[in-house]
Amino acid sequence: MGIKIFVDGREGTTGLKIHHYLSGFADVELLAIDPALRKDAAARSRLLNAADIAILCLPDAAARESVALVTNPATRIMNASTAFRTDPAWAYGLPELHGQRERIASAARVSVPGCHATGFIAALRPLVEAGIVPHDYPVTSYAVTGYTGGGKMRITQYESPAFAAAHQLQAPRHYALLHDHKHIPEMRLYAGLSFDPSFTPVIANYPQGSAVAVPLVSRLLGRNASAKDAHEALAAYYDGEPFIRVMPFDAAAELDEGHFPIMALNDTNRLELFVFGGADRFTILSRFDNLGKGAAGAAIQNMNLMLGRDERTGLI
Template sequence: MAHKVFIDGAAGTTGLEIAERLQGRSEFTLIALDDTRRKDTGARREALNEADIAILCLPDDAAREAVALIDPAGGTRVIDASSAHRTMGGWCYGFPELVGQDRVAEARRISNPGCYPTGFLALVAPLVRAGLLPADWPYTVNAVSGYSGGGKALIERFETEGAPAFRAYGYDLAHKHLPEMKAHAGLDHDVIFAPAVASAYRGMVVEVPLHLGAMQGDPTADALRDALREFYQGSAVVSVADGGAVGELTLEPNAAPSDAMELYVFGNAGGWHARLVARLDNLGKGASGAAVQSLNLLCGLPEIAGLRLPSA
């Protein structure tokens, strides 16, 4: 029997991309509301409680409202793509590579990771767990994303005449991703997060610069790379590049959708400095692809079914 899925917020960028990944898959039946009913509370309540899995592609407050509309005694399981529940007790963090596939598969409430935290956590969390990087280090994150992650208003701004080529923001040092990055990496301090948007529709580069020579234990770039490669061994989604020289990493204006993530560790000749880098699609592993990955696990299906991967 097909699993009934309701995407609340299906008209948004994330919802549309989730629906595209589910198109033609006989394992799922999508519950849809037409334009006249998709903002009607009664219709949404009915759809949310009819679904086996509800995927919330909503602003934070609307996501909390949607969860409140679900009968807790019912059978609906939830994947929330907002940031409303990412550090809340009782919710499983939807990053199977970090928390374990079994935990995601057994969860009733899953919070989809943020796009920037996905890159940061993929790099740092395994290395902190392994004791190769200190939990009390003052980490910095420099990142640039395609403009699609900013929603309809930012998409319109970048696609109109006179659009900016680059937009840096987060100068209040209070970005909503900070608690998520700290909590799920097991850090003692908030990171300093420097996000930006470039004039590419999709894609993301997340970088964590490290002064290895100032850390106890004398970690090396090679050791960090080897540990990441071991951690993600066998993953069809996350890959770790070898230590060869890379001249540049780019975001292409018309890049194809991808649900993969590439990790890099660059080190200088003296071994004092390293740059940890993640490259991913902010709409793929950073949003819709991650939600579909968790959906597959919830339904007992192959984890990468329907994902857009190089080898899939």
């Protein structure tokens, strides 16, 4: 008998990608809902409670509704929305954080991290734990991402026939300028910060691939830490990790005539960390696929851990 998986909201960008991954698993039985009943609470409830793992790819309010429909104590839930990411009753699905892999493996409820949050936390958490970045450091960060990170509405907007006439879409666009981006609470909590970071995301005219930058100033860091100190701390933290790699220090060879190739990890579940800069100022830069390690790939990695198997299954 196969492992029963129900993807509630498989019509969305993340749901479609997760479904694509799952279709390659011989031991997975995908439970499907009649498209005409996908908003019917009774029909969804039957499938949610029949599943070994229910994966929710829904807006926050709908995700909360689905969780409330689950009455079977054997059904484990993975949620891809913002709804439960800072809820202590839910395991945060970034296995590479110290102690988190074990918690995910035994959890009944797991939240998949936000895409921007994944790159931000991966860059900062090891430095906070090492005492290099103080908990009260005034962190700033900016991120550049492809338009698929905005979901179906943004994809339709950027890929519609009217796009050529919408000149404002052809240039990168800053957003969340009121510093109210929905990923900020999890970024602060799981990076170990005392205050919200100042975070500015930018959406650009290409489909997928993300880079999150965290600039740091040595004189404000613990022990006046240098770029080299930060690189060594990151390398030690992620040593042996299958999906996170710390690239060689000041990796100029990775640049394209001095420019950073954001899309190099597209269609993978990998994340790479770079340290660029000099003695007094430097930048931690994370690169990943917003649909891979930033969404669907992370969900599959977490699912593998929840099922007690190699987390790389179906992702290599």
